[in-house]
Amino acid sequence: MSEHTGPEPSELRASIASGKRKRRNLLIGGVAVVAVAAIAVVVSVVVGGQNGAADAATGSGAPAERLSVKIAVSEDTQFQDAVKEVAAEKGLDVEWVNVKDWVLPNTELVAGTVDANAFQHILYLSAFNAENDADLTPVFSTVITQWGIFSKTLTDVKDLADGARIAIPDDPSNGGRALNILAAAGLIEIAADAGNFPTVEDVTANDKNLQFVPLPATSIPQQFDDPSLAAVVVGTSYFDPSQGITKDDALFLDDSLSEKNLPYVNVIATREEDKDNPAWKILEDTYADPRVAEALDDEFAGNSILVKVPVKDLRDKLAELQAEAE
Known part of the structure; x- marks a missing residue:
């Protein structure tokens, strides 16, 4: 095709x-x-x-x-x-x-x-x-x-500690998107043949030994303050306005208009x-x-x-x- x-x-x-x-x-x-x-x-x-x-x-x-x-x-x-x-x-x-x-x-x-x-x-x-x-x-x-990587405590993706826990969506399409964003931020590498639905099994390099925590995408913003999570990967518009979180707060922001x-x-x-x-x-x-x-x-x-x-x-x-x- x-x-x-x-x-x-x-x-x-x-x-x-x-x-x-x-x-x-x-x-x-x-x-x-x-x-x-x-x-x-x-x-x-x-x-x-x-x-x-x-x-x-x-x-x-x-x-x-x-x-x-x-x-x-x-x-x-x-x-x-x-x-x-x-x-x-x-x-x-x-x-x-x-x-x-x-x-x-x-x-x-x-x-x-x-x-x-x-x-x-x-x-x-x-x-x-x-x-x-x-x-x-x-x-x-x-x-x-637009999607990005957000953290309550960090100001740069480079500050993620070894073994840090990161929340990603638990459904195949959005979970794959989150992994691609982490790869674009230079935190992991994904197999070239992973296609549009990469999973954690497709991660070929993870120098920081990041731990991926799958959660329903709509619930991830509510976990933003969870001290056990170093960061979350989610759509910028998913945050409730009362949280005061915008795209300017992202550690890394994906280009939503890219091909x-x-x-x-x-x-x-x-x-x-x-x-x-x-x-x-x-x-x-x-x-x-x-x-x-x-x-x-x-x-x-x-x-x-x-x-x-x-x-x-x-x-x-x-x-x-x-x-x-x-």
């Missing part, structure tokens, strides 16, 4: 820069946004002729049927209010449902309980598809989150047979709205950024990663 890596880093950066200029020029209305700790959505779509006429444009100016969307999230946040408000203007009614889980969004989607989700990057999705013989597919890209990080672009995913549902276009337009982008900027301060990757590139990369996972 040929490799499709999506846009070059320069294209992603240009797209983001253009989006920021657009937000400065086009931002209108007042959407009060304060806190969001994670973006994890499961979308259940109901095309409702009984829901009333929408003001969404149809090209002819005639009212259209509203679409109703039920979205499960990992927790309730005000960022979701921005999405809900803008989507409503576009003819899409959004209801948020808190599931607090990283497994149910996909299993519920496969079971048909919901119609889409938006909690994961394509590498995680590829692992799920391979393990469960599923056919979930992306319909558009949303954000990418190698395409597998970590988050997506809205659905079942193959539902990929052409018209609701996805409205939702994609909602994510692209400058008010929603501003809400994301306000919360994550650049730690998570909206990216637009052609859906064909997303699906090609998913197929490549899924073949490797299988």
Whole structure:
């Protein structure tokens, strides 16, 4: 299978820069946004002729049927209010449902309980598809989150002691990402043939005898103060705002816009047979709205950024990663 890596880093950066200029020029209305700790959505779509006429444009100016969307999230946040408000203007009614889980969004989607989700990057999705013989597919890209190495007590990765314990995510995709970041920081070496899913067994050099402590990714920020851990590897946006930890506090910060990080672009995913549902276009337009982008900027301060990757590139990369996972 040929490799499709999506846009070059320069294209992603240009797209983001253009989006920021657009937000400065086009931002209108007042959407009060304060806190969001994670973006994890499961979308259940109901095309409702009984829901009333929408003001969404149809090209002819005639009212259209509203679409109703039920979205499960990992927790309730005000960022979701921005999405809900803008989507409503576009003819899409959004209801948020808190599931607090990283497994149910996909299993519920496969079971048909919901119609889409938006909690994961394509590498995680590829692992799920391979393990469960599923056919979930992306319909558009949303954000990418910057990752780094953080420590409560240290100011430089060079200060890590021999035998230091480092928390990394316990799922294959994010755990592999954490190991790659440790390798990029010069702390370990990974076998050249480890692929996109390296494990601790693929570590070929570990001069500091670092001990890897696998934990659920979403719980790692809560372990940041654990005195038994010298450092943690996690997404910068995973920290609760009350912790006051930003990308500037990282001992080492990964370049989220590099070509190698395409597998970590988050997506809205659905079942193959539902990929052409018209609701996805409205939702994609909602994510692209400058008010929603501003809400994301306000919360994550650049730690998570909206990216637009052609859906064909997303699906090609998913197929490549899924073949490797299988």
